[in-house]
Amino acid sequence: QVQLVESGGGLVQPGGSLRLSCVASGNIGSINVMGWYRQAPGKQRDLVAIIDTLGTTTYADSVKGRFTISRDADKNRVYLQMNSMKHEDTAVYYCYLHWGTRYWGQGTQVTVSS
Numbered sequence: 001q002v003q004l005v006e007s008g009g010g011l012v013q014p015g016g017s018l019r020l021s022c023v024a025s026g027n028i029g030s031i032n033v034m035g036w037y038r039q040a041p042g043k044q045r046d047l048v049a050i051i052d053t054l055g056t057t058t059y060a061d062s063v064k065g066r067f068t069i070s071r072d073a074d075k076n077r078v079y080l081q082m083n084s085m086k087h088e089d090t091a092v093y094y095c096y097l098h099w100g101t102r103y104w105g106q107g108t109q110v111t112v113s114s
Contacts (some may be wrong), residue, residue: 002103004022004023004105005022007022009108017081019082020093021077024095024103028097033050033053035048036093062088066083068080074098080096082110090110092109
């Protein structure tokens with residue numbers, strides 16, 4: 001049974017920073033992709049950033065230059081450093097793992113508001 005547990009969400013002012021963390025546990029292969037998606041109210045769940053075990057990253061255009069994804073592959077832990085945050089970054093952020101199938105965390109709320 002694979003489990004993903006997120007932490008680090010909360011309220012931040014525009015221009016501020018937050019760091020999300022996610023740890024994956026269970027039967028996980030050594031080659032996988034981890035990352036983050038987000039879903040704003042009334043919208044679909046969209047890619048934010050993903051990273052594979054070689055360190056190759058993909059970012060949504062809307063977060064390039066502001067967000068940085070990283071991971072500790074030995075421990076299947078992934079991080080998302082979010083800087084220069086904007087109102088439109090407000091969403092529930094979901095940790096994601098792709099190894100054979102797709103797994104999701106329970107989600108953590110991020111709110112950008114003054």
